[in-house]
Amino acid sequence: MLLFPENIKELFARRKLVIATMHGKEQALAPLITEALGVEIVMPDVLNTDVFGTFTGEIERTLSPLDAAVMKCKTAMEQTGCDLAVANEGSFGPHPVIGFVSSDEELVVLMDAKYHLQIAARELSTDTNFNGKRCSSYNEVKIFADEVLFPSHGLILRKEKDSHSPIIKGITEWNVLEKEVDSFLQAYGEVFVETDMRAMYNPSRLKVIEKAASKLIIKIFSACPDCHAPGYDVVDYVSGLPCSNCGTPTRSTLAHIYKCSNCNFEEKKLFPYGKETEDPMYCDVCNP
Ligand SMILES: [Zn+2]
Ligand SMILES: [Zn+2]
Secondary structure (H helix, E strand, C coil): CCCCCCCCHHHHCCCEEEECCCCCCHHHHHHHHHHHHCCEEECCCCCCHHHHCCCCCCCCCCCCHHHHHHHHHHHHHHHHCCCEEEEEEEEEEECCCCCCCEEEEEEEEEEECCCCEEEEEEEEECCCCCCEEEECCHHHHHHHHHHCCCCCCCEEEECCCCCCCCEEEEECCHHHHHHHHHHHHHHHCCEEEEECCCHHHCHHHHHHHHHHHHHHHHHHCCECCCCCCECCEEEEEEECCEECCCCCECCCEEEEEEECCCCCCEEEEECCCCCCCECHHHCCCCCC
């Protein structure tokens, strides 16, 4: 078991931290992290994060977002000799609960090889332009482009959905868009146009990454009450919040379980959402 200083900031102050990215995400990550941790930011010279999979599918993403982010951290640490790294991984698709709207889930991970820490935070947002459409005229492309915030947000063109060649990425100018769409239409009679989700082409995504990074910082500064290790957080939930009418335990959360990964200190915090009973509407006895 490691010993940690009572002031978490002392752990990180003046150390070098590498941001494991090559897609301009440091814009969203560096200011927050520098300010909160007092670290010196290092950027890798070359970091081919595409080997862990690309959004556009040329290299299939086989790792989970967490494993991919951890691999990026490790690779960047090896390359730069830093023992501290932050990486980000984004996932886009239909919202897991709402379904019919697109969502962007950003994961941000801090790895500390010196203190054996791995702390992760996520932000799930519907503030995303993630979309794609098959078009057979430039006019159709124009309407789509307006909807997905072009040209402040970049576009990708390909022959058809999931086809990797030809593919043109990072389009950010109307005249380039028109010229490229024309050549696709002449060659294939149609074109698949989609949003470029790489962070430097997608300001909406940068904002979600920033929110995930803020959550990560809050989590880092959440210290174990016993050994002061950073990243003390909820590891489990207990359901059974009693019904306000009949007292029967409902499926709603009664308590959060916190556990320290360094010293195994465990705590059960009751009524995490500030209410001690549940509305009979959610009770299987009162409202079957
Ligand atoms: Zn502890
Ligand atoms: Zn009830």
